[in-house]
Structures are given as C-alpha cells and as structure tokens.
Amino acid sequence: MDMKVSKKLGLKERYNRMTRDLNWTPSYQSLKDIYPYLEYEGIKIHDWDKFEDPFRMTMDAYWKYQGEKERKLYAILDAFAQNNGHLGVTDARYINTLKLFLTGVSPLEYMSHKGFAILGRQFQGAGPRVACQMQSLDEIRHAQTQIHAMSNYNKYYNGFQDWQHMHHRVWYLSVPKSFFEDAVTSGPFEYILSISFAFEYVLTNLLFVPFISGAAYNGDMGAMAFGFSAQSDESRHMTLGLEVIKFVLEQDPDNLPIVQKWIDKWFWRGYRVLTLVAMMMDYMLPKRVMSWKEAWEIYAEENGGALFRDLARYGVKVPLGWEQACKEKDHLSHMAWNVFYNYGAAAPFHTWAPSEEDMKWLSAKYPDSFDKYYRPLWEHYAKEQKEGRRFYNKTLPMLCQVCQVPMHFVEPDDPTKIAYRESDYKGMKYHFCSDGCKHIFDNEPEKFKQSWLPVHQIYQGNCFPEDVDPTKPDFDPLMEVLRYYKMEFGRDNLDYADSQDKKNFDTWRAQATTN
Amino acid sequence: MPNVFIALQRNEETRPIIDAILMDNPGAQLDEQPAMVKINVPGRLVVRKSTIEQEIGRDFDLQELHVNLITLTGNIDESDDEFVLSWIH
Numbered sequence: 111m112d113m114k115v116s117k118k119l120g121l122k123e124r125y126n127r128m129t130r131d132l133n134w135t136p137s138y139q140s141l142k143d144i145y146p147y148l149e150y151e152g153i154k155i156h157d158w159d160k161f162e163d164p165f166r167m168t169m170d171a172y173w174k175y176q177g178e179k180e181r182k183l184y185a186i187l188d189a190f191a192q193n194n195g196h197l198g199v200t201d202a203r204y205i206n207t208l209k210l211f212l213t214g215v216s217p218l219e220y221m222s223h224k225g226f227a228i229l230g231r232q233f234q235g236a237g238p239r240v241a242c243q244m245q246s247l248d249e250i251r252h253a254q255t256q257i258h259a260m261s262n263y264n265k266y267y268n269g270f271q272d273w274q275h276m277h278h279r280v281w282y283l284s285v286p287k288s289f290f291e292d293a294v295t296s297g298p299f300e301y302i303l304s305i306s307f308a309f310e311y312v313l314t315n316l317l318f319v320p321f322i323s324g325a326a327y328n329g330d331m332g333a334m335a336f337g338f339s340a341q342s343d344e345s346r347h348m349t350l351g352l353e354v355i356k357f358v359l360e361q362d363p364d365n366l367p368i369v370q371k372w373i374d375k376w377f378w379r380g381y382r383v384l385t386l387v388a389m390m391m392d393y394m395l396p397k398r399v400m401s402w403k404e405a406w407e408i409y410a411e412e413n414g415g416a417l418f419r420d421l422a423r424y425g426v427k428v429p430l431g432w433e434q435a436c437k438e439k440d441h442l443s444h445m446a447w448n449v450f451y452n453y454g455a456a457a458p459f460h461t462w463a464p465s466e467e468d469m470k471w472l473s474a475k476y477p478d479s480f481d482k483y484y485r486p487l488w489e490h491y492a493k494e495q496k497e498g499r500r501f502y503n504k505t506l507p508m509l510c511q512v513c514q515v516p517m518h519f520v521e522p523d524d525p526t527k528i529a530y531r532e533s534d535y536k537g538m539k540y541h542f543c544s545d546g547c548k549h550i551f552d553n554e555p556e557k558f559k560q561s562w563l564p565v566h567q568i569y570q571g572n573c574f575p576e577d578v579d580p581t582k583p584d585f586d587p588l589m590e591v592l593r594y595y596k597m598e599f600g601r602d603n604l605d606y607a608d609s610q611d612k613k614n615f616d617t618w619r620a621q622a623t624t625n
Numbered sequence: 626m627p628n629v630f631i632a633l634q635r636n637e638e639t640r641p642i643i644d645a646i647l648m649d650n651p652g653a654q655l656d657e658q659p660a661m662v663k664i665n666v667p668g669r670l671v672v673r674k675s676t677i678e679q680e681i682g683r684d685f686d687l688q689e690l691h692v693n694l695i696t697l698t699g700n701i702d703e704s705d706d707e708f709v710l711s712w713i714h
Contacts, residue, residue, distance in 0.1 A: 120704075120705050121703065121704060121705045122704070164700075164701040164702060164703055165701065165703060166703055167688065167691070171688055175688065175689070175691045175692055178692050179691075179692055182692070314696075315696050315698075318695075318696070319632060319661070319663075319695060319696055320658075322660075323658045323659045323660055323661050324659070326659045326660035326661075327659035327660075334660055338634050338660070338661070338695050341695045341696055342634075342691060342692070342693070342694045342695060344696060345691075345694050345695070345696050345697050346691070348696070348697070348698075349701055352700070399658060399659055412627070412628065413628075413630070413698050415627065416627030416628065416629075416698070416699075416712055417698065419627065419712075420700070420712050423714075
C-alpha cells in the first residue's frame, strides 16, 4: 500500500490548528460563568473568531525561538561577567541608570506577567488567549533576566541590595508601581489597552530602544542583552495591542468612546512614567546616543503620529495630552533631574550636577530651553557645591494625586511657572500636576482618592521602622524614613562625587591598567 | 506616506537579513545606532523569505526574525513567504 504523505501545513493553517482548533464550545457551564469579567466594562464583542494574531506564532514555535533567545542572552551575560564587565562601562555614574531600572522597571515586568496570566484565562477568544499566555511567559522571563543581569553589578556597587523591599516603599517608585497597580485592577479590556497598546505600542520604544542602544554604547553588554531580548518580545506585544484595539473597534461602534477614554488616560499615565527615562537619556548616560527630545520626535511624533493617523479611520483621536507632551520635550529631562538632584539624599542612587562638557551637549541638543532656563540653575548648584554647600532639599514635595510625580512640571506655555490643578471631591481637595492627571481623577475619583502617596504617608508617620521612638530627643524623621527604605545613608545616596562607588571604580580602573 | 520601520540587533545573523530588506525595499533608509539598526521605509516594508535565503545560503523560516528583532511599527501581514509592515490599506 502506498503511504500517503500529507503536505506540510502553511503558517495560517498551523496557527489555526494550534489556537482556535484547540478551543471548544462549553456545554455544561455557561460562557458567562467561565468568562465572568467580559461584560462589565461595556465593551461589546460579537465574534471572537475575528481576532487573529498577525504574527501567527504558535506555542511550539514560541518555545523554540524563546529558547534560542535565552541561549544567546546568557552567553552574553556569562561573557560579560567573565570579562569583568562591571569595570568596562564608561564611568560608574552609568551604573545609577541600572539602579533605577532594577527598582523601577523590573518589578513591573513581574506585575505584567500576572496581568497577562489573568487575561490568558479570561479572554473568550482562543487567539488573544494564546497571545496573552505567551506575553505572560515573556514578562516573567524579562523579570528573571533583568534580575540575573543586574546581580552581577550587585556584587560591586551599592544601592541594589533591597530592590524588592524598596519597590513597595521608596517615594519615587510609587510612580511606576501605581501605574501597574492601576492597570491590573482594571477590567481585561482596559488592562490590555493600557499595557499592550498605550504603554507598549505607543511608548516602550522610547524606553528600550534608544536607552538600551545607549547601554551598549556605554559598554554595558549585560543591559544590552536583557534589553534587546525583552524588546524582541515587545514587538509581538505591540502587535497584540494594535490588533486588539482594531478588533474591539471593528466589533461594535459603541466601543469607540470607551476605547478613546482609555487611550487618553493611559497615554498620559504612561508618558508621566517615562519622565524617568528622559533624565536617564539626557543626564545619566555618560555617552549618549540621542537626546530625549530627538527620541520623542522619532518614536512619538513621527511613529506615534503615523499610528494615530492610521487609527483615525475608526474615529480614534490623538490622545488628550499629546500636544502638551510634545511641548514638554524641551523641558522634561531637565525638570526631572533637578528633582532628583534636590532629593539626592532620599534616593538609593547617586546624583550629580552636569559637567561643563555635559552642559555643552545639552545646549546643543536643547537650543530653545537649556541655556535660558536650566544652565543657570546647574551653574548655581555647581558653585554652591564647590563652596561646600551641596544642596539637598529637606522639605517634602507635593505629589500629584494621579501620577504621583512630585509637582515640578511647568505650565505648557510658560516654563517659568509650575503647573498646578486641583479638584474637590466629597469635601476633600486633591492636587494634580497637569490637566491630564486632573482629567483622569475626575473620571474615576473613587479609584484615585485611594492613592498611597509617599509624602502624605511620611507626614502621617506611616513610613518609619517598627522600632522607632519619635519621643527620643535625637529623633530624625528623614533618617528613620531611610531606615524604613533599607537605605544606608552616606553609602547608597548623596552626590556621586563623594561616593564609595566612584572611589572603588577609580581604584579598579587604575588596577586594570597597571600591575 | 509616513514611514514604517523595523529595528534589528546588529550581528552576524542579521547582516544578510538587513541586506535582503535593503534589496527588496528601494526606498529604504538605513539608520545605524550602537548595537542595532533601524530600517525606515515610506508606507510599506517587505521582508522576503526568498531574498534572505539567497543571501544566507540556507533555508530560512521567517519566524526566525523573532530572535534578533528589536521593534517595529505598522500593520503586520505575515505569510510563509513574506512579512509585511504597512500603513497602506
């Protein structure tokens, strides 16, 4: 008898076999009981089979390519560690970007993993369920590889020791933490729109691409390896975000106003989180690839602009706050680094005033703003520091109720004036850094009135270690807050110029070039 | 027409892929950055399996792109033979 050889399946056929053909229609339980979260946000889906992942990645292919990525990544990490990579970076100032990254971003990967695991169970369509399951696995991989990559630095540099503890306590870390807590406490459609579309499609190129290229430029092959490996998954996540938004809008015209509200909210929330990235690119990288402003023009204005022009056919408008974000590109990084310079005693990484050479670069990249508004400030700080009066702000800043960033942002049309907005709700006054954040609060006051704001909590006495005694004559609230953060004063914080990190790095460098 | 783009890590595996993309997209602009390249094309970018195979001298599965892909933009249409990014409808 002749053996019948069947032709190898094509990509589309294989994808269908491995996703929706593995799905079945339940008969013992109602769909509502199986997928209880699908209706309460008001999104109407009529035919889940219309969703198709254009990447058509199936689980078997996923394991194969992820395995290959992991082998490449760990080969680079091993080579980096074996070759004393921690010494090969341009300058130990650079390491402070990793301290921010580990405490600020890596815990978000883990939260994202949890969020997508929920979606991988809760979406009724097999296509998005499989894509979310892959994304959930990707995110836990990112958390793991980032922690592995940075453990090498933890052996040599200060400030990495208690990042998980710090994530839940340190003041500025409430900014990224609250972003993800807001997302994972949303319904499934809002969650995927907030993360896969607003954050990943519209905004992560600004985080992972120029910054990680910058890490490579500064000799950090560890960060390059985990960053590009993570971003290679990101292209699948971005595709998921874009396909979900198109799918939801095509399913029912009633979905448009709900989706638009989420685009407005999550663009603004994500953009505010990226404030940290702006200062990493402009002030914290010793060798810079491009300015925040240039990155914004390429990835937000050009690329995001094209995206929103494409989505206009569904009636989607450019997010509220877009115009303001474009105006802020001349100011964002300078304002942010100024805040960290002010509060350099309360952050577990080092800060510094830019050198004359750094300022020359900033003047060239920001001809409309740096010399006029920010150079005098840095020159003033540098002079004070030279005379032994390095400025550390000892009062605590007002925080925005929504984004939780200290209220340092200026009016979009007047960079000499701090922007200040407020709302009254049930007899209480709430404060905001921008129209965007006020708008978000006014739409969901019951959610955002619950924000855990570090400054409020410190003033209420909720950020001291358990053994603290405020009646002791030498009680110093700032020192006790740092103890609560598990930061060691004088080692993990203060100016880079006087740091143990700098001293060690200079010694190691001298040893590397002599016998 | 606004650009679509694809960004790839710059290494030995991507060299023939980058060459193939440049060959198949006459309007393509190569933007070289530390450790990566970004290829911008107005409106539509195609990655063609056959051209990569010709450059690389072996069979190539388009999904191998995932190993060195950093980021991209545009609406995706992927088949066994072509991977297309576009803002054109």
